Amino acid sequence: MDSQGQSGQRVVWTVVGSDIGPLLLAATDEGLVNVVFHASGAVRERALHRLADRLGTEPVEAPASPLLSEAASQVEAYFAGARKDFELPLDWSLISGFNRQVLHELASGVPYGAVVGYGDLARRVGQPGAAQAVGLAMGANPLPVVVPCHRVVESGGGIGGFGGGLEAKRKLLALEGVLPEPLF
Structure with a gap:
């Protein structure tokens, strides 16, 4: 599997800390596609493998991605009590x-x-x-x-x-x- 799926889209990911533990944030060109709880070690690796299987592309760690940076910032603001709503593009392709x-x-x-x-x-x-x-x-x-x-x-x-x-x-x-x- 390469870093681009059948549709040519990339999947990027990062892990952010939160009051409920590390969260994996993954995004495609369409938007945020996955948030995974307890995202350290084996849990993170299983989640990335599932994403690769479902989306047909190997996720790439990219914390500097503009969408992931914004998502991480909004998650941090939410947990700090400074944000009540998320304003992010969402990719709903993992659910139907x-x-x-x-x-x-x-x-x-x-x-x-x-x-x-x-x-x-x-x-x-x-x-x-x-x-x-x-x-x-x-x-x-x-x-x-x-x-x-x-x-x-x-x-x-x-x-x-x-x-x-x-x-x-x-x-x-x-x-x-x-x-x-x-x-x-």
Whole structure:
């Protein structure tokens, strides 16, 4: 595999530190394509291998890429409490169908500091009985934090699951003022 996929696009990546651990940010010419939690060592290598397989090109480390630099800056500002919305071009090529529809609705319809239930989100996309499918879409989200799947919670008041781990979800919701900061 070379550094350009079938469409001639490059995939570049970098790792940024955050309050929930290292995040891998990957981008194509279209936009940010992937955010990966716990991105050190073997986790980072597996994520890069998956990206290469899915996009047909070997990702290249490029922290000076203008898009990745901007994405890293926005992620840092978000965790510092200075940014509530991400303004980045997104490449949705790693997700399709119902999952993409749900994630688009989440990104555009659930603002910073708000939460939505799995069933409510299913109703918003015209599939009122699809709460479990919404949960699967959240688990398949290739752009967590930027596309805020941490804002989807159980209707009964439970926090629900999270690919980055429940502690990371709690920290993100506390950052946004939805949950109190843990005492210890």
